[in-house]
Amino acid sequence: METKIEKLDIPEGCNIILGQTHFIKTVEDIYEIMVSSVPGVKFGVALCESSGDCLIRVEGNDDHLKKVAETNALKVAAGHSFIVVMKDAFPINVLNAIKMCQEVCSIYCATANPVEVVIAQTEQGRGILGVIDGFSPKGVEKEEGIAWRKEILRKFGYKK
Numbered sequence: 001m002e003t004k005i006e007k008l009d010i011p012e013g014c015n016i017i018l019g020q021t022h023f024i025k026t027v028e029d030i031y032e033i034m035v036s037s038v039p040g041v042k043f044g045v046a047l048c049e050s051s052g053d054c055l056i057r058v059e060g061n062d063d064h065l066k067k068v069a070e071t072n073a074l075k076v077a078a079g080h081s082f083i084v085v086m087k088d089a090f091p092i093n094v095l096n097a098i099k100m101c102q103e104v105c106s107i108y109c110a111t112a113n114p115v116e117v118v119i120a121q122t123e124q125g126r127g128i129l130g131v132i133d134g135f136s137p138k139g140v141e142k143e144e145g146i147a148w149r150k151e152i153l154r155k156f157g158y159k160k
Helices: 026-037 063-076 095-100 143-155
Strands: 002-007 014-021 042-048 056-060 081-087 104-111 115-121 126-133
Touching: 002 063, 014 063, 014 095, 014 115, 014 126, 026 042, 026 056, 026 081, 026 095, 042 063, 056 063, 063 081, 063 115, 095 104, 104 115, 104 126
Parallel strands: none
Antiparallel strands: 002 115, 014 081, 014 104, 042 056, 042 081, 115 126
């Protein structure tokens, strides 16, 4: 087995969701979840099919984000993995609906941070071992950090 690191492309102002599924139907189900969860969301979703033709299946409502999702899926190339690249919405707006999708097995990350995907490569194919989401902590928050956190959550409308 060989391990590899693949850096995902996350365009400015976008978020991604990286997960594992078990069925080709997921790409269409995630499309429906996205368009029905957040009015005006722009997104692309790509699914790495792991049997049959073993193609990358792509859906979405934004050609650029569909291409970004496709490119990221080609980098990861792990069976039954999927990636959603979204703009004008946050993962918190769709994550529970995606997790409740019958075919979704797990979510590796949902973020706008830089992401490195740790891949295992064998003769059979590739699998995701985990992700590196963002950077390591630089300390523990103090009063100023607490104030900033509370302010930004209220600015985004997640707290009153």
